Amino acid sequence: MSTQPPRSEFVRKIFEEGVKYMEQLVEENERLRLALAKQRDQDRATTPEEVTRLRTQLSLALEDAKSARSQHDALRAELDRVQNENQEFAESYVSMQEKQAALSSLYAASYELHASLEMPAVLSSLQEIIINLLGSESFGIYITDEKHPVLKMGVEVGLPALAPRTLEFGHGVIGQAVLSDEPWLEYEAPAEHDPLVVVPMKVRDRVVGALAIFRFLKQKNGVTDLDRELFRLLSAQAATALHGASLYAKEARRAATFEGLVDLIRTGTPKS
Amino acid sequence: MPKDSVLIVDDARTTRTHLQLMLSAQYDCSVADSAESGLDLARAMNPRPRAILLDVQMPGIGGIEALKRLKADETLRDIPVIMVTTRGEEETLAVCQAAGCDGYVTKPVQTGELFTVLRNLLRGAR
Secondary structure, eight states, X not given: OOOSOOHHHHHHHHHHHHHHHHHHHHHHHHHHHHHHHHHHHHHHOOOHHHHHHXXXXXXXXXXXXXXXXXXXXXXXXXXXXXXXXXHHHHHHHHHHHHHHHHHHHHHHHHHHHTSXXXXXXXXXXXXXXXXXXXXEEEEEEEXXXXXXXXXXXXXXXXXXXXXXXXXXXXXXXXXXXXXXXXXXXXXXXXXXXXXXXXXXXXXXXXXXXXXXXXXXXXXXXSOOHHHHHHHHHIIIIIHHHHHHHHHHHHHHHHXXXXXXXXXXXXXXXXXX | OOOEEEEEEOSOHHHHHHXXXXXXXXXXXXXXXXXXXXXXXXXXXXXXXXXXXXXXXXXXXXXXXXXXXXXXXXXXXXXXXXXXXXXXXXXXXXXXXXXXXXXXXXXXXOHHHHHHHHHHHHHXXX
16 A cells, blocks of 8 residues: 555645635735725825915915916006107107207208398308208299389299299289298199299298299109298298398499499599 | 217208208218318318218219219228219119219208118118
8 A cells, every 4th residue: 555645635735725825815915905005095195284285385376376467467568668658759759850850951041041141142042942951953033123023033943944034923823922921832733834832032011032943853752841841931031031132232232332422522533 | 978970071051051950969070061172071080980971963073073082092981971962863873872882862851861871871880
């Protein structure tokens, strides 16, 4: 007889050990599962104090955000205000620059008109003003005849062939314009030989002359406000300058005659 | 801050007075009444003018010849020259450009246009 355990006993033992091992595995598994669950709960669960602290922190953060937003809005409004102010300053700077240029123009015109009492110099200044400050390409400066109510050409530049060189008061566009009370008259789409602008030049009610502009320079786009100020200035100041030059010429002639007479009386011979 | 100096060369006294008054708030202006005296003044100025406004139509050698002489003179050629002209025609401008002008403005001079051209040239020359 054999002393070795029977084969079935061996299988049973192996099986029992397998069961034990399986039970140990299940236990270990359960332990790990519980540990994992605990860890998850720890992760998830926060204490009420922590919740309160987090809530407070959140609330403060929200307050900060709100404050930052309102600060941002205030800064944006301030920036807009400064930008608008800047824009206004820029506009007013340009406007002041334009005004300064306009005043410079008016001052230069006025100054030059009264810089001399000689008729040719006054006419030359007037011509410069009309070309350089008014941008006129074709114009005539008419001077009133000393004895008759007639306008005669004093200076002409690029005048149309058919434009009048001599005209009576009340006749034609220019003759009628000098009798009006307006400091200047503008005409739209006139005939080629009719003026675009007439500036009657008067000292009180006496017509001293007239400026008639027939064409402006190519680069000039119409009559501007500054041009109208210059027309107004010419109407009064050029008239005074022309009148002064005319009186000065008369006085010079009279003085020359008087000097001649004095020489004649003194020497018995007229001065050559 | 010292002002930039600008030399105005024009035979018309009205234009000289006008430009001088217009620019004097921002620039130190010197004036000459002919192309020849303008060249002499530009050579004599120390320091040299920062820009020159030169009338095209003047008695004597005229603006174009003066421009050519300025650009031929190595001590003056770097000064920006702005031609001032009553003639806005393209051929006049082409002649000015061929002679070496740096900019131009037409009469009657518009403030904004003149200041823009001057500023751009001075900025470019710095």
